[in-house]
Amino acid sequence: MKELSGGLKQAKPYLAAILLRFVAAGLVVIAKIALNEGMSPQVYSLYRYCVAAIVVAPFALLFDRRRRPEMSWCMFAKILLLGSMDSVVIPNTYFTGLKFVSPTFSIAMSNAVPALSFFFAWIFRMEKVDIRRVSSWAKIIGTAVTVGGAMTMIFVRHPTLRFGWTKGADSQHHSSTAANNQDYRFKGVILVTISCVSSSLSCVLQAIVLKSYPVGLSLTVLVSLVGVVEGSVIALAMEWNNPAAWSIHFDFQLLAILYAGILISGLSYYVQGVVMEAKGAVFLTAFFPLSTVIVAIISSFAVSEILSLGKIVGAVIIILGLYLILWAKTKDQALDKAANAVSDVARPTTNRSV
Template sequence: MKNCDEWKPFLAMIAIDFSLTMVNILLKQVLQKGMNHLVFVTYRLNRRPRLTFQILCYLFFSAIIGASVTQYFFLLGIQYTSATFACAFVNMVPVITFIMALPFGLETVNIKCLGGKAKILGTFVCVGGALVLTLYRGKPLFDVSHYKATVPPVAMRSEGGSSGRTAQKWSIGVIALMMGTLFWSFWFILQSKIGKRYPCQYSSTAIMTFFGAMQAAILGLSTGTNFSSWILKDKMQIITVLYSGIVGSSMCYVGMSWCVKKRGPVFTAAFSPLVQIMSGMIDIPVLHEQLHLGSVVGSVLVMIGLYILLWGKTKDIMQNTATKLLQETQQTKEQEPQV
């Protein structure tokens, strides 16, 4: 039974990553057809819960960071780049989470031990991969010209535009993804703090999504979004909103909050590379998105850096556990009565 409990966080994160993969693919499809970002965020998060005053103050800021702002930036990034490329930025979340966790005391680094050195090396490798993703796009790796007949008209018009405008949109998408990555990393830190003060994942997720929906709706109305944009026009938009709201927001947020409580923020964020792998397997043959050399090189560096960091974290955990057991053994011997 104990071994089964130890595997539950792993299985939960794999299921969450597959669910998020499907969310990204559906998002790219409806955004490519012209759906408004803020309208989608509002519909996705609108699962009205019963509010409790005790935790409103704790979760309002979490809703801004993890629900409203993060999703808006990632939606903008996915629209202007691709689902697979956006997932590459998600892979940076564990390393950025680790860096942010240091001043809060959630993570430690001992440069004298092997685990601490691995954490530092993994961080630098991941940052190098992030720079490659941001600054180097590279040549395309696949010929998608034979897919043109199946690509929606909106996508064909965007591909037929000027290369300068395409490059500008790509740059905007990269900046948006960088901002979304920073906000999401901070959300893991914030969620770790909230989980200690209010460990009820279902209630906290319900309240956070309610706040997020209200914040996105207010932002959408204040920016002058056309009222016709709030009407879901086809089955794909309805399916995407329902799936993203029920699975992508509610169930995945509950699962991630539970995993943060069980194994910590870095463990939870460590499964993000699975989303990119799954997205790539669907993105290229189904949505006919192009894959560039810079994306592959940068993604590989980010993954290598990520798992070097995780290896270092595992070494630290093993060393700390051994030290703790040794101290407990010594204390037990000291407390034994002398014969």
């Protein structure tokens, strides 16, 4: 029984990271449909953080009240920066870019996040790289493989695979491609790229903040409040003369707002912090490529996006790269445990000699 409970405890971060990818994949497809129906990305971002703050605040007051550390000016500045990136820069650039590119492309671009997060974590000395260790090489190669798999999904478009539920998608695809100006597509690519770089920095920054402010629910509320304040300014600036953008209808737009506010900005952000506290930012972002596979499958049903052999092959490559990274992280943890055990044994001996 103890072995079973121990196994479940060890599996929790892995299961949570996989679940987060399913939730994120669902958001991309739902948001794409809502954006196609005319939803404003800026108003959407504002509303979702309003929902997140309202939903999570009672839990933060209940569970974090006695263990919330004092707020210093340095910590306030870090949280303000984190909130600006997570609740303003990332959603506004990503969902504005999503208007001009496909869901699979946008989520595939996010597969650069593990490589960038690994790089930033190494810069901030949160991730060890020792070229004498096989595990370090496995992390580097695994990260490169996941990015390569994502690029395969993006650029290898033929041959296409036809299924019963994608019939008629060819004509829809060609008409939408003709309608979308190449300049708008380029704009979408740039915006999604900015979002991915910001996401990488944000994951590392969130891990740093949680070390000195280890109250995930309260941090989620504070980040959401930053999104409400700064998002209001941006939404008013962009949609001041468009009253229709502020109206809420009982359709996919409302579903996208509630889904993102409750499950993404609320629950997922908190769970993401818990996983990072346990395993680190690089571990969490290593699972990002799974979203590409999930979105490719869901999009073929939801928006009749055509699957290609490149997407299937890319998905397999991504999973292989992910396995390499997770194997390397497991090896690193085992080596660190052994090193800590040796130091713990050696410490009392040193004290007795003194």
